[in-house]
Amino acid sequence: MDKNNPFLEIKELKVSINENIILNDLNLIVKKGEIHAIMGPNGSGKSTLSKVLAGHPNYSVLNGDIFFKGLSILELTPEKRSYLGIFLAFQYPIEIPGVSNEDFLRLAYNSKQQFYNKPEVDPIKFLEIITQKLEFVNMSPLFLNRNVNEGFSGGEKKKNEILQMILLDSELAILDETDSGLDIDALKIISNGINRFMTKDKAIILITHYQRLLDYINPTYVHVMQHGKIIKTGSFSLAKKLEDKGYQWLNEN
């Protein structure tokens, strides 16, 4: 693919849930190697955007299109999008009682292997692979034996999301408020993990309320969303301004 072609292109996207329109005429172009931060007040449609990109079935796409690697992905199931390289780090990671983290991670890994006709790895080989990745987010191997996100602290849940992103070696990572609920040490660890994951062949969309994450992860662009569309795009300084003046400032201008 030509380096200048968009990696992700969202065109005039209009989305509703339960007949309420959440995204309206949203446009965004993301190229490889870029990090896009999306900020905006509560209810502006940031989380909806992340779920629509991942293919959540409850949202209806009324208009527009989403192209990833030049292909429209609207008709693709969530798992196909995942295999193509789209990863969503959930704002509230889901607990799965009775299922060990290790079994869950191995099944996710092997599902992708299978999709690309690569050999599935056995539990012993997988333990080797995952042990190396644990170190990216400073997690203890004991996490593998616990049930998925069950009884995890807020920080542990978010680390577990980043661990999955690194394990699946996704190409487009959408991080939905991954920084919320983190103490400063966890924020550093997670930012460090994200930075090590990022390469010139990947892209990240960071959804956040706070500038503090952007102190660790340097965004290529900062966008502001309001009423379901991007109303302003700028650089890191825009995030700083928002932090100082609040979203109200946008409407005053």
Place this chain on the structure above:
Amino acid sequence: MINKSNKVLNSNIRNLVNKDYQYGFSTKIEKDIIEKGLSEQTVHLISSKKNEPIFLLKFRLKAFSKWKEMKEPEWSYLKFPEINYQNIIYYSAPKVKKKLNDLKAIDPELLKTFEKLGISLTEQKRLTNVAIDAVFDSISIATTFQKELTEYGIIFSSISEAVYNYPEMIKKYLGSVVPIGDNYFSALNSAVFTDGSFCYIPRNTISPLDLSTYFRINDPKSGQFERTLIIADTNSKINYLEGCTAPQYDTNQLHAAIVELIALENASINYSTVQNWYAGDHNGIGGIYNFVTKRGLCAGNNSRIAWTQVETGSSITWKYPSCLLIGQASQGEFYSVALTNNYQQADTGTKMIHIGNSSKSWIISKGISAGRSKNSYRGLVSVVNKAFSSRNYSQCDSLLIGNLSNANTFPIISIQNSTAQIEHEASTSKIGEEQIFYLLQRGISIEKGIELMISGFCREVFKKLPLEFAAEADKLLTLKLEGSIG
């Protein structure tokens, strides 16, 4: 205006839903039947067809007169139209030319039927580690490995054969654990039972093979009323497996069985069931009415009986495998996974009656309800006043799938001795859309995701199943749940 991604997801689910019940075929075969209807004459006819000794006819007639005075139990959380007991065929047997148990005498259609069910009765292909008694409608058609087992003194045969060969044992034990008047369905079964399995493990013997009965209902109008009687003598040990399937008809068929287990001193019986009767279609049409009385008697000191059941089939399940813990330090165990989908209804659980000192019991029940089904656990833990130092641990977990399913727990605890230690834990959880979406986002398909969650939920019970059953059970549950999410 379409919701594209939703459309894709839903069509996947539809494809999964349309997968058929794998065992829904029926076998065309020449039959010997007694016309439908139930009267004293029917009971006489069954008995004479089977050339039974007079004591058994008396047993049946006594049961029949009891049954006539009784009423269908109404306390369960089950709803179904009234059963017309006059509209059922009580005896339907494939015509056999020669004596039983000569495989050459069995209609090849029957052998083929069992082959199709994954059960080979012919010597070359049969399983090497399990002896099987195959019951087709009203009669047992073959029992494998009988000769080999005889070398160990183990008796394994159809109950009809046992009536001829070991009448004293039948007289002594038949109805000793489940008395004929125990309940409506046990009385009915005692009057009209047609076949089943009999097993006796002698003293100081550990059975070298697992024993197994496979039940198949074929005739659309016939009920199946079989009895299983297992006696484990002092210091013996046996693993018993039970499987069942039925063709897919749009009428309901009645299955009312009795299983009686007797464990003498130091004996141990593991009884495992994978119940996969036809469950009816997606609208609740057809399926088996399964009213079963299973009870074990831990008669001897240190005896042990464990019931493990995976209940996935039947449109109605009414079943409470129980243990009477009479021996000192005797032990009763109940491990259950009951899954209901669509319009299935299950009311199942156990009774643990502690009579002997230091008797112990464990109950682990996992109920999974999907679709519009109803799934109830009903249990009784009873400690009588003379049972000192007895213990029970119960755990009842329910898993709900979707918004229309129903789960209930009705535990009764009755303790009359203050030295008893009783624990009861319960939980309810739900597989929701968000969990599924989370798994899908990680590339895990709906099928695999449900399998993962179900096997996590059921792990404690599956661990108790014999190895070859455990893998099957995992797959079976996933198959049964396909399409219930979305």
